[in-house]
Amino acid sequence: MNYQNTLAFAQEQDQQDPLRYFKERFYAPQVNKQDAIYFCGNSLGLQPKSAQMYIDNEMYKWANLAVEGHFKGNEPWFNYHELLAGGAARVVGAKPEEVVIMNQLTVNLHLMLVSFYRPEGKRYKIITEAGAFPSDQYALETQTRFHGYNPDEAVIELAPREGEHTLRTEDILQSIKDNAEELALVMMGGINYYTGQVFDMEAITKAGHEAGAVVGFDLAHAAGNIPVKLHDWDVDFAVWCTYKYLNSGPGGTSGVFVHERHANNPDLPRFAGWWGHDAKERFKMRKGFMPMPGAEGWQVSNGQILPMAVHRASLEIFDEAGIENMRLKSEKLTGYLEYLIDDVHAGNEVMEMITPRDPKARGAQISILVKKDAKLLFNKLMEAGIIVDYREPNVIRVAPTPLYNSFEEVYRFSEILHECLQK
Structure with missing residues (x-):
């Protein structure tokens, strides 16, 4: 141009x-x-003018139905999160059953690491980018300590070459190959928050899998910013926030992607909660966790209805714009x-x-x-x-x-x- x-x-x-x-x-x-x-x-997207209407709808239900709003009226709260699955899936290139909107980003990252960072024997290391957003750094640091490792040894931080500001894809792929025998996880940002660099998520995922590692991404700066194809790229898991490019309010809710090959595996370790339990059995209040199929099985608590309402307003705009x-x-x-x-x-x-x-x-x-x-x-x-x-x-x-x-x-x-x- x-x-x-x-x-x-x-x-x-x-x-x-x-x-x-x-x-x-x-x-x-x-x-x-x-x-x-x-x-x-x-950092924070602008407020959609339609957000107020969506919040008012839920406030009206709260005022007029109170606890019965979970099951009565239009769009009951019990399964409100399902209204967001299709739009969220289109934003990140997933199947609706592979995504769920819940919690906040770093909470979801920890929940994903419980399931997907499974160090064993000499395979315990994590590759990430140097200078990742602090929440990611802290999550990886504390997760490795939780498993009994020294994060200075367990977390491999990839830095640009001297005199350069961004990582070369070939250097990322070579590091994955060089550490293949000890690598348990590749976990990077989809876009680096500081430089704005888009990482080649498809190539990184392929290389990580060839090395025998699990691959996940923090899409905080990618979701709603660039087209993403998590399912087709065969990414294992991803998390993102909704308050940046997805314009869903300060401290807004978060999204999770779990590839379908994992999402329906009830034996995969996870930290369980009531809302991830089989919805048909949930109110029987019995012991014995039976996860919902798909990403919904990672839910811990019931949905954040007001933040979800804002996110719904935004997702409709994204569907309209493309x-x-x-x-x-x-x-x-x-x-x-x-x-x-x-x-x-x-x-x-x-x-x-x-x-x-x-x-x-x-x-x-x-x-x-x-x-x-x-x-x-x-x-x-x-x-x-x-x-x-x-x-x-x-x-x-x-x-x-x-x-x-x-x-x-x-x-x-x-x-x-x-x-x-x-x-």
């Missing part, structure tokens, strides 16, 4: 954008009594942002883009390493009505998301960035 650093070009792209009307379906935050340019969907359509626009938006950053950056040595240049190798995010006064630049952008986020020690993450961001907003950002750098 031949980009141009002009407002007219940006506005023309917006006129040609088939997703442009979705922006009206979200509330925009205010800065200085004006709509902000919100490039922070990688993840492939969103990805096509996303690649154009980040391509335009990259072009404009390069244009602004010309002639100075203040910034470096650490996100992959290949649009296929990144999500809806450009991470800018600022070599001087990074926090000051971040503060200036925020004061000017540009909501981005800052990650220590000196990275500003800019995430134009296709559902509610425009080419004109990307252009306006570049103008303000230039003005801030001039100052």
Whole structure:
């Protein structure tokens, strides 16, 4: 695409954008009594205007039915989670029976590790990316300690080559091969939260299985961001949050994927709870856990109805927009942002883009390493009505998301960035 650093070009792209009307379906935050340019969907997505209606429906049932809302009225709470399975499955490329919405991300990660990190003999090591999101680091650290291992020995962290910011796929695959005899698990992010790099999940899964290991992914920054095909890629398990690109509210509920070859295995170790027990037998209150078929068998507690209601509103928008359509626009938006950053950056040595240049190798995010006064630049952008986020020690993450961001907003950002750098 031949980009141009002009407002007219940006506005023309917006006129040609088939997703442009979705922006009206979200509330925009205010800065200085004006709509902000919100490039922070990688931390918290905007609120769908339809979310209030879905919450009000459940509040009405609570007010008028109370406990009977579990079984009476439209869409009883007893099986409310089933309303989300189809939409969630389409987001992550799974069968509906392979996904369940429950709990929160790190809780679900621990539940998955109970089942899928089964160290035995010399096969006890885990491969992950260096600098993974802290929750993943802490989960792997404490899980290995729980099994009696030293995490410094058990967890292999893959770092980029010297002088580079992102991992090469060939280095990941080679490390899996080199550690094959001791490897129990490969557990990585689908997209690295810091650099925005998309990992080749299909190739990593294949290599992990060839090495005799289980393979899982944290899709916190991938679900709702890029097309994912968990079932076809033969991934063993995955977890994700819903409050980032899936726009389902602060501290929103989480999703779990368990491949069908595991999902119907009642002998697979797990930490059981009431809601994962056979629904037909659940209220008989008897001893002896009998898991629900599919991913539902990993449920521990009854559903979080209000967060699920918000997520339902968001999933309907995703079904309407289509993840492939969103990805096509996303690649154009980040391509335009990259072009404009390069244009602004010309002639100075203040910034470096650490996100992959290949649009296929990144999500809806450009991470800018600022070599001087990074926090000051971040503060200036925020004061000017540009909501981005800052990650220590000196990275500003800019995430134009296709559902509610425009080419004109990307252009306006570049103008303000230039003005801030001039100052």
